Amino acid sequence: MITPEISWLAILPELGLALGAAAVLLVEVQWKPRAQVLGMVVAGALTIALAFTVVQWIRAQDAVAGAGQLGDLVAFSRMILMDGFAVFGRFALLVTTAIGITAGWRLIEGLGRRRAEALALILLASAGFSIMVSANNLVMVFLGLEVGSIALYVLAGMTRSSSTSDEAALKYFLLGSFASAIFIYGVALIYAGTGQFEILAIRSFFSAFIVTSPGVILIGIALMIVGLGFKVSAAPFHAWAPDVYQGAPAGFVGYMAAVAKIAGFAAIARILITGLGDLEVNWLPVVAGISALSMVGGSLLALVQADIRRMLAYSSVATAGFVMTGVVGGATSGVLFYVAVYALQLVGSFAVVAAVSGPANSASSMDEYQGLATRSPGLAAGFTILLLGMAGLPLTSGFVAKFGVFSDAWSAGYQWLVIVAVLASVLAFAVYLRVVVNMYMSDAEGPTLEVPDTARWVLMIAAAATIIWGILPGSLLDLASSAFPL
């Protein structure tokens, strides 16, 4: 009798999301309701998933405090973990999903009868990435990565009438599947070298044995870094990002980029820091190099873009580099805090882009933002806060996040990386300031802008979070620092 230790609680959030996706589709074909009804179904699924995530969080904290057993946090034959790290990542994913759907609501409404498919795809993508952040088995990481990524490829091409959307979807699909294949090849080589798929088992393997000829393992690590580096759009694996960010429907891009970043960095942190921590002499220089290249390259390229979406894409490449300094620092809490904070800013920024240039449109020239402050003062103010947050101005959450990862990297002995990072931050500041100047210092062209209420809400939440966690970061920092992996 094979009885895997079953803890349904471990997958209830994902199950809730998947059942929500099914419910949305069935409700749509049976009753063809108004979009608001579908929105309520989705909100229900997200609420249920969030509730179970909170239960998981309490359990994880109890187990760490000694009230429960650490073994309780391992479920499904050691496939899924419910440790604080996984639960924090899940929570960030779910909140990003809720805000992302709100930000893209005008686009979803405009999709007609296909709106249920878009909502279902979003829920399924979140379920996949949620599996990815909580997986202990490398094959499970891959499974979650694929479930999430495939849904994102389709979302990128959701506006079928636009050829740029098709182009974005195809590019994302081809390059993304290639990156996934590289990742799974790395997993296979790690298995060949250690005989283990489980991240925790790999850690105990390396603390018990010293591998004298680790060639296969090193190639495996390199391939995994390439595959995951692609997903978080770190240079030099970032080539897809500008085209996809520009071509995919604006209403979805913020969500797509944010969840891929959260899940990708959670996987990188868990695999590298937890699983392969004993081999860090080997991968630290590589990750530091990728980090420096992303920061400097991303900021420089963002500086010369004429399209705001391409600019945001390159700035997200730079941000991937900044988060990577946290991976170099070896502290998972800094990485978690940074991606959680950045995800909100990204979704909020693309809500602005969708409001200014239309949710399904794919061209968002920088000129459209000239004098935005007079056309829509609220939008310009909110966007300014988000941009300054991304730049890492003091009193914004971006500053706290950057300070956290930089000090981790500094104490890990990577002073040169921190110096490069600070210089790149100055460059990035120029990037964001350019947009702000454009919005405030030029004359307005065109009439007052009609801003949908959903975008207004998203922008308010994202801007408020940026400021509140910038001034009083304690609440989120405490959560992130108690969210350590097993």
Place this chain on the structure above:
Amino acid sequence: MTLADYLPIGIMLVLAAGFVAVSLLASRFFRPNRPTPEKLDPYECGIVPEVEPVQRFPVKFYLVAMLFVIFDVEIIFLFAWGSIWTELGWYGVAAVLIFTFFVLETLVYVWKRGALDWNVKRRSRYLAPETRRAA
């Protein structure tokens, strides 16, 4: 595992490549060469082809083929479960029920959307009026 252990694979590669090269070269040198237009045509059941091979055909074939593959794959998963389902117990039943529910739900969705209707005109009645006009 040293490099020498891979030697049989190397020998196999050489043999395979050699066989292809030798057969192709031998037939090139020994065969009579009397081409006619029919012989140079692409082979199609031994009959002279009547139309160009590349042509448009209705997208519904792809739809049906795709749906077939989906349900085919589902059956493969069920086989794996079926061979040890007594050992898995109620856990296995629950897992398979969840899995089957999602496949069935997909079937219901595509059915209601009219993907199984062979008649394109009738299929479009499932679409909303605004979409129908566009299509």
